[in-house]
Amino acid sequence: MSELTALSLTAAAAGIRAKKFSSVELVDAHLSAITAQNPALNAFITVTAEAAQQAAKAYDAKPTPDALLPGLPIGMKDLFCTKGVRTTAASKILGNFIPPYESTVSANLAAAGAITVGKLNLDEFAMGSANITSAYGAVKNPLKANDDTALCRVPGGSSGGSASAVKAGLCLAATGTDTGGSIRQPAAFCGIVGLKPTYGRCSRWGIIAFASSLDQAGPMTRTVTDAALMLRAMAGFDPKDSTSVDTPVPDYTAAIGQSIKGKRIGLPKEYRLDGTAPAVLAMWDKAAQALREAGAEVVEVSLPHTAYALPTYYIIAPAEASSNLARYDGVRFGARVDGDTLDHLYENTRAAGFGAEVQRRILIGTYVLSAGYYDAYYLKAQKVRALIARDFSEAFKSVDALLTPTAPTEAFRLGEEPKDPVAMYLNDVFTIPASLAGVPALALPGGYADNGLPLGVQLIGNHWQEETLLSIGAVLEQAL
């Protein structure tokens, strides 16, 4: 990384304001890093070099130093619609889709001064935990284990391009989206910070939908302070999203540096799973100890329905996906494969346009919603979801936040991922419960596996308690 690409988002903002460097210099440094490293990492699907350079020139000509992200280069997950810029969702079916509108979150970031250098790779329609389902090729993790001779590790998913690019210095920060762990698990695998806000905090308008009752956008950054800064720029009420909540956006950075003395932190006993790597358990214990030393009170809590979160998710998310993805029909968007009837046109288009994992989830979703099975699967899952959400609200009566690992292992090698889809789903065992409950969760680097790869630790808070998570996260970041 060059000096400019190694900066935190916060330090880059300070540097621009102090006129230590220009937006053009900052953007050019990142575009050079993309040219040099993206062929190996495959983190970007589309690089918008020309538009980024123009925006940087415009910023330097008329600087707005009071903006939150003045002239700062960021990456945009290719699930956010960007007006006039191809948006693929990493799917063949949207391979030539050029949105005529801009997502609210990307518009908010641009209004805050941020400059998008490109669209980041992801699992197809955000369905995956290793970024290997993209129609534009797998993304590589920029980190190597001690015994790796070449880049060979997955970055996690689905926001794998975002995590890889932020870690490698291809952008100062990136947007992610999280349906069951898609911000937090890749953050853990690449050793960065990822924040999934409370459901309703960031507008979903213009984000290509996967599972609408779960999808939430959030920042992926190198520091906890950066996550606070970027969330402030992304969040806010949007009348175009009926689930967006009209509540003021605080200055999240004010939470950084607050004492956590007297805070009560819960360790959910059901998260101590068989099969979790010993290094992950050791990291978890060490993080708990660090919080005790900072004056927090650490207690064991119970979330009794934890074991049912994964099966609940794998009913609700595919059910919503099967409905959301019905719109890709070869008529309104993208690629069309002809057929002798309209139905055959739909069937041929969708079979050719969707990858294997997306087809699997559409089939499962269609099945659990079909006549005769709706009550047994979908309605049952919604009831268990209520119990999982209740577990959290009970726990938050006695603690301010929960501390857990982010993922059960470090990043695995590309090609050594579990071949059984159900085994792959286990990657999200620690992240899915918070998604089902709609509560915020912050993932940050917590330590290292024996092979030198990073491990993630997760803080989960009650609804709208992002500031609590950020102040505790900043303490952990210092200590670990």
Added chain:
Amino acid sequence: MALSTDTVSNVARLSRLAITPERLPALAAELNNILGFIEQLSAVNTDGVEPLRSVSAATLRLREDAATDGNQAEAVTANAPEKSHGFFVVPKVVE
């Protein structure tokens, strides 16, 4: 309950996904594996539990009943593989 290849074929039709008959047995095995996993939920007692449909704290809002958008046929059809005079074009459906 294990899915037969006939059921998978029917679900594929409902999903509007063309699946060749040769792929059906392998696909049925994959889907049965996932269904076996999610069937754990039947062990949970949910008597008297209201289903949770949304975790959003937002209440449905009302706005003035007025047109706020429209006349965008050009933009709406911009990405269509086939279009004509502001309409999507599909194969003939009525003989």
